[in-house]
Amino acid sequence: MKHFSELTPSAERIVDAAENLIKAVGYNGFSYEGISQAVGIRKPSVHHHFPSKTELGAVVAQRYTHRFKESLVRIEGVFAKPEERLIAFAKLFETTYANDRNLCVCGMLGAENDSLPNEVVTEVRKFFQVTLGWLEAVISEAKSKGALKADSSPKILAITFLSAMEGAMLVGRSLQSQEGPEMVAHALIESMTPEH
Amino acid sequence: MKHFSELTPSAERIVDAAENLIKAVGYNGFSYEGISQAVGIRKPSVHHHFPSKTELGAVVAQRYTHRFKESLVRIEGVFAKPEERLIAFAKLFETTYANDRNLCVCGMLGAENDSLPNEVVTEVRKFFQVTLGWLEAVISEAKSKGALKADSSPKILAITFLSAMEGAMLVGRSLQSQEGPEMVAHALIESMTPEH
């Protein structure tokens, strides 16, 4: 399959448009026509760069995961404390949500999982595996430092935290609320912080 | 708009099929053809009962919310303690998830919000308002009893809890995991339970 690092400038603009459309209306909700309008070229030109919708969807998810990983590494370089890292993590989702109540690309695709081509399903799963691995390590460190108090394993807490972030975007969007993942993250972390 | 209480038996089977399809593949993922196959009648017969997809979607959401409310009232009749009610609440989602990793109808529709007709959006919003209202009351009671310890307001905790349930289904489905909302609910409640 095509790799996002080898995209021509036009292909890049197409992936940008597809990513934004997926955040808003999902894989089943966007079309080549929509991409065409967003980018300002005709449908067959979109097909020239991405012959099939499957491939386009997979590249979007792949690039999204890569950039998300970059953000996680950046957080490690800026924040030393695991508690700060968790808040910074939540802010990644908040930024997406604050932009038009958009969802996480892979959250949206995860919801649509059962109607997605296999190539896309695979990429989406990788996003969750990578993200949960990172969260688990951060939470594990927070617990061993005593900065976080909770009986459940770091693995389960990571799933809980990520679930809350993804769900917060979905619930907030349904309520047409300004409040999103960051508010939920604060409530969660606060409830797991030991009394001083 | 049509009300779900006035459905003929055929219409009921159509709504059943549509509900199941929405849980699996969403509003944008299902078609009259799919309904037709699930129910065993032809496409125009489906249109006879529900002229437009918009109306069918709205009735599905409407009936789903009503039944969910019934479940909430049933929980109140069976469990007295707010902690038990929260677990029973989580089990409602777990039951849906355990059936083929299906999503909550309104969770799925919430994700698709921006590509949904207004009538459906309205019904979905009602689901979240009703559910959050109920959760807020339960959490409020739990806090005043001292069964739950958390600084955030019951309103915010309700959003947090529901977000975690909706997100858990989405994340679990993406990972193709057996573990769903119930595991997350236990982790959450445990972390908010005061030491004895």
Added chain:
DNA sequence: GTCTATACTTGGATAGAC
């Protein structure tokens, strides 16, 4: 209530010229 037949639109995709 259900059917066959059909209309109309959109969506994904290809051929071939520039």
Added chain:
DNA sequence: GTCTATCCAAGTATAGAC
């Protein structure tokens, strides 16, 4: 790389017979 033209399938929807 982009275009016009076109294909074919699917999706929503209607007409009208039984």
